[in-house]
Amino acid sequence: MINPRRKAAFRWWYKRNLWYGFAFTLFLIFVRLTKGAFLLDSFAFISRPFWPGTAQKEWITNGINLEQQIRLDLLEKDNQRLRTLLDLKNSSNKDIISAAVISRRSRDFWQQLELNKGSNHSIQRGDAVMGPGGLLGIIQSVTPTTSRTRLLTDPGSKLGVWIENKKVHGVLVGIGTNRPQLNFLEKVPNAKVGDIISTSPASTLVPPNLPVAVIQLINSDNLPSPYAVVQLIASPEAIDWVQILRFK
Structure with a gap:
């Protein structure tokens, strides 16, 4: 129980x-x-x-401020680019012809731009092609309604250039990359990083004193003469309109 x-x-x-x-x-x-x-x-x-302290909060705030500054800079550059393109499109001169880029091969072995103007617009083989700020290349071939530009970056492309304020001459050689090589004619060139390269005043192929590139690196130990790596002022990857300069 x-x-x-x-x-x-x-x-x-x-x-x-x-x-x-x-x-x-x-x-x-x-x-x-x-x-x-x-x-x-x-x-x-x-x-x-x-919880995260004030230091991390400051880092986050600084990061946000930096991001906003970068965005403002990018917008400023984009606006400047659009203004430049508009100027190229609207320019009118019998020796300056505006043309649109209809095809590009700026990264292939054959680095070229196809333009929508040709012999019907008085464009000839050998005319200089300018982008916003600098020389891009030379007209290589022409049809009645189109023309083909050989870029300065194309392998085998050679152009006589100089540094105007230093009176230093050289040959700009395309090597298949977006940064051509500048071969100096002097063994001890008076050049430095940041110098502006322009077409030679003695050039018979293109108009003289056209801005071309900026020196990015100098190899002073190269034999028999130093060379420099340059950055073109006008980048072919980001160009929709060009100017064709009639020189001959």
């Missing part, structure tokens, strides 16, 4: 566990309905001492 005291204790234990189970069920329902908001708030309160 079961002891009455044990029976009462069992009933009390059973009822308590029943209330615990009921309370836990209500808690789960509460979490479900509130989508765990109470737990998230509790976690935020407990983890507050470990």
Whole structure:
């Protein structure tokens, strides 16, 4: 026979566990309905001492400011580019012909631009092709309605150039990359990084003193004469309109 005291204790234990189970069920329902908001708030309160300090906040603020400055600079450059393209498109001179780029192969072995103007517009083989800021190449072939430009970056392209303020002469040679090579004629050229390269005043192929490139690197140890790596002022990858200069 079961002891009455044990029976009462069992009933009390059973009822308590029943209330615990009921309370836990209500808690789960509460979490479900509130989508765990109470737990998230509790976690935020407990983890507050470990939150990022003011130093990280300053880094984030500086990063945001830098990003905004970069975006402003890019917008400024893009606006300048669009203004330049508009000037190229609207220019009118019997010796300067504006043309649109209809096809480009600026990254292939044959680095060329196809233009929408040809012999019907008085364009001839050997005319100089200018982009915004500088010389791009020379007209290589012409049809009645189109013309093909051989870029200065094309392998085998050679052009006489000089540094006007230093009176240093050289030959700009295309090597198949977006940065041609400038071979100096002097063994000790008076040149430095940042110098502007322009077409030679003695050139018979293109008009003299056209801006071409900027020196990026100089190898003074090369034999028999130093050479430089230059960056074209007008990049063929980002040009939609050009000017063709009639020289002959």
